[in-house]
Amino acid sequence: MMGLLLKNDCWLIWPFVLPLFGALLSFLFKQRPRLPGLIVALLTTLSSGVLAWKLVRHGVGRYDLGGWQPPLGISLRGDGPAVLMVLMTAVTGLAISIYAGGYFRSRIAKVEDERRHIIQERFFWPLWLLLWGALNGLFLSADIFNMYITLELVALSSVGLTVLSGKPASQVAGMRYLLVSILGSLSFLLGVGFLYKAFGSLDLATIQAALSFSPPVAMAMALISVGLLLKSALFPFHFWLPPAHANALAPVSAILSGLVVKGSWYLFFRFWLGFLPLIGDGGNAVMAALGGAAIIWGAFQAFSQQRLKMLVAYSTVAQIGYLFIIFPLTGAGAGPAASAVFYFAISHSCAKAAMFLAAGTIFLQMGHDRIRDLAGVRQLLPITSFAFALGGLSLMGLPPSGGFIAKYMYLSMAVSQDRWWLVLLIVIGSGLTAAYIFRAVSHILSPKMVHGQGQVVVAPCMEWSALALALVAILLGFIAPLPLALLGVTG
């Protein structure tokens, strides 16, 4: 019986079944939700790892849920990109989970208002595990209506996590986030309706095989794109993101910036590539123009922020741009473009999550995150400061880091396809990124000695998990052939 549960194809279900199960458990064990939460996080990570291994060994996995083949039933599809995203979620998610364990403990121990922190922890775990499961379900889904439901799950749990901090700013941000999210989902759902009307199927592969141009299809594509862009916070739809990401609890900020935006972007990428024959250069150019605007605008905003978490949040706005400027480069074959953009996505996920975790630790220690007044953090929290700097290194795309590899691939493709305006954009974007990162890092790593900062109040696991994540971002600068080999498993 155990054997049957661990059959080859079965590995596709565990990355979302386990967290869903864990969400229920941690919801019920409200006295100590941390324990089931951490155990399930570990198991989910393991199962994601095994899934990746199975993918390399046996090729693309398909799984017909309920035994019904599509288009009647729903199927899961574990190809390279999907499994890579699952793996990314697992690595980032595990580190965030470990961080969260220490984070809530430190807060409960620190502040007199401990009841509220206990309640926050109690609901953090179910919401976070549900989000994790929903993300995995989203990545593995091959059915467009199923994607809608997973999107909703992701959106709702993100909103729940955003408002968990309970402070007024996060409530307003969460409200706006929720409305934008629902609007995006509805647009997506209407698009799904049009697609079903045009193709009589909800299976993405079936639809893409039968693809031909007609007004309903164009409308569906437009609705789905706008819906997903709203959720991915691409400029000019980014307005909701910075307050939501910056005002959330530290692990939540990391989850939102590192993982959640990747979910809707991933769907967008799949749809867009599948419908590429219908879209043509015009649509790609529009995406790249929006991406470029995001890079420039986000960087300027990040540079002018006074708060560390706001800076990191605006940095997310800017980095999302890189996920979209890839589209004009798909002209010479989707393979290399996918490699570049997915590599960018996974390194950004690790780096950004590490930076948000580090920023949260700094916040907890200092009681504020005004960039100007952060001198002396290095002495109190050397590991955290180092983690922040390493994450920044990867964002800037300097070697050795995953960001460097991604930037190399981007530039290489842009040069080889003679897209000089993209080259210029990437170069300028890198310069601006370096500017705002160093603005923060120069204060955090400032050698100024500051006395009387008091005792270190954060748990060691908070510092080390952020560092581990940052080190993964660095490590990605050396092991690129492995993730790319995984990504290349398609068919």
Add this chain to the structure above:
Amino acid sequence: MRCVKMKGSEASGKRRHISLLSLLSLVMLAGLSAALAWAFLTPGPDPLGLAHRVDAALAESGVESRVTAVLLNYRAYDTLLECFVLFLGVAIVWSLQPSRPVRQEPRVDPVLSSLVRLLVPLMVLVGGYLLWAGSSQAGGAFQAGAILGAAGVLLILTSSRLLSTMPKGLLAWGICLGLFFFLAVAVGAVALGGNFLEYRRSSATMIIIALEVVAAFSIGLSLAVFFGGSRPEEPSERTAAGRPPHGEGEEP
């Protein structure tokens, strides 16, 4: 005087500005509706849809109602996730910490309470019927769940402490029960050698009915909890409630 005048002109300028904006959005909305109508009305490919496939597989599904077959057999995974959306809603509503004490016990209206006494059993009955009908015609777990939820809402209206006076944890278990059962069925199918959520032909009907019953119960409970609007306070919390969330150490 001049000052007032300026203020007036400023205000009118503002108004003009706003009206221009709303005009613009009106134009855009009109354009959107035109585009939607165009996309809807132009003949495109007109596929058959999945109706015939659903019909062809109906014999194996274990139920006679096509919609129920889709919901709880062919696309049961969607339904599973949808139940999790409900659960998620409950978790979020409960996680929102009240910033002022829970509202006062409402004055109990004698008409309402007698109506409730009359209505609730009837609603439970109707819910049961809908459940039973679901396997062959319109109806099913969600409709039944909605009726049960409405019954719950009525009960809460007559006694707002109803949710908090329930035994500790029972509510949470009740909400999770349907999900646990659903997950157990899904994973159990794998353990028995099938696919996730794959029922054997012989037991399909029974499983689906059981699923419907449990799901209807959980759905009804969740809907009633939504109406409650916040986490029912536990006895230990009563004193802590009402603190505004502006404590120090919060991230501003």
Add this chain to the structure above:
Amino acid sequence: MIWQNWLLIMIMLSSLVPGLIIFSLGESRHGLRTSLNLFGAITKMVLVLVMILGIHQGHSFAVHLALLPGLELVLRADPLSALFVTLSSILWLFTTIYAIAYLEDSPNRSHFFGYFSLCVTVTIGIALAGNLLTFLFFFEMLTLSTYPLVVHRGTAEAMAAGRVYLIYTLSGGLLLFLGVVWLHNLVGPVDFCMGGQLAPLVESHGKTLFMIYYLLIAGVGVKAALVPLHGWLPRAMVAPAPVSALLHAVAVVKAGAFGIIRIVLDVYGLDTAGELGLLFPLMLLATVTIIYGSIYALRQDNLKHRLAFSTVSQVSYIALGISIGNPLAIMGGMVHLVHQGLMKITLFFCAGNIAETLGVHDISRMNGVGRRLPLTMAAFTLAAIGMIGLPPMAGFVSKWYLGLGALAQGQGWLIGILVLSSLLNAAYFLPILYGAWFKEQEAEWPDDSGMTGPLECHWMLVVPPIITAVISLLVGLLANSNLSPLAWVRFIVSAGYGL
């Protein structure tokens, strides 16, 4: 063979591992930190010696790591890299010794020595880079590992200098990056080999190669402080003296100059570069930098600033030698890599001593220093004379070969430049020497530490400059012996060009 591959990695690790351990050490672990530093430095020297012997016997050393499919990180030891590695590892040892004493009571030493070791590791990486990508890889890392050293003091001035440094070097890094990517796109991965591999493309892609060349040169030119990209260098003088010494003599500026050598000789190749007309502009740039740096050095009163502009001027000899494009001139340029390093590090050690022991920073207040710090000033004098290029010092050897090469290439006017530069060098060094030795002390030293005795200050501050000064004398005196840098450079050039 296995050990040959491991050797290069060990050379890298010999400074990386102590560096990482030092990062985690507490501030008070002075003894352990010192022994780790010295252990690393000495181990590295021994390993480098083994490597040189191996190269001499015809072994080849290379390590490969695939960064991307078809794109490798390559560490390879060829004679040119051996030259730079040797220079770096020897000077690192002395700088470490010096820094231990220099920073004796200052805060944040763990941080300082951690980045210090990291910086040397990265420099060694630059030296051993076997292809352009690897060079870029370490070149960018160098920026990051030196930045904390530049801002080490943490003052507002230091932070501002660090900002300027970053703006210059990161922009340069971006240009270099773009150039590398573009070139890779054209020809695939570019390995360093004498003569380059771009000759077949001159016909078809001349213009592109032209543009890539300027991107690359601009990228490395920032670190090499070519005018007008030199602005960061004088400002970076706010760093502690050992850092300045390291920046000027070993790491940053040298990495830039080394990059110019690699790009011109090993990526483009002299012939291709000549054919594309790329050498002459570089030559002009180098001459302008030489004169500009010297003139500005004259105008500085702060000793370290004068030395900084002197560096701007002197490092361009290397670029000049390469751009003349004649084997003799290349020899002159390459050997100046070593000679300038030895002399400049001596000068900075001495400047640090004077500042540390007497609190004197300005040249106008240095009158009579020679009597107070005779050993330091003796070392300073040797190095300064070498810089001016008087025989038989090291600087003379470099300039001699540069001149020979220029004549052989028919660029006689460069002799005039060399002479002018030497005169300017003399003009800004001799007054210092004169004042220090022959003038009377005018006022109390601002901050005399009062150390007297057989050695004028801490022995670890005095011994390194003396040794480097003596070495710089010896490499000039014994230039013709088989062990001199000149002999090694001749070996490199004759292997590549058949002298």
Add this chain to the structure above:
Amino acid sequence: MSVSPTFVYGLTGLFLFVVGLGGLISCPQLLRKILAVNIMVSGVFLFLVTIGYGHGVIIDPVPHAMVLTGIVVSVSGTAVALALACRVHETFNMSDLLKRRTRSNDR
């Protein structure tokens, strides 16, 4: 092309979607925004239902199932939105997100 009820329902659904969108954009009050979203939701569902009636006799049950699922999802969303709106209202003692901005501008 004969005007069948299906077309009317479908167009109505799409129109409701647009109306709701307009409301969502133009109404500053949170409660109205939530109501507007619900109008949009109804529009989408109406549209989805009409898809199933494309071929006369055989009615496609899949869009129906989609609508049923969608209803539950939207109920959850609405519940969360309402609960959150209550909290925002309690915290700021106001009913919309705009008012706070204008108030602070007035000062």
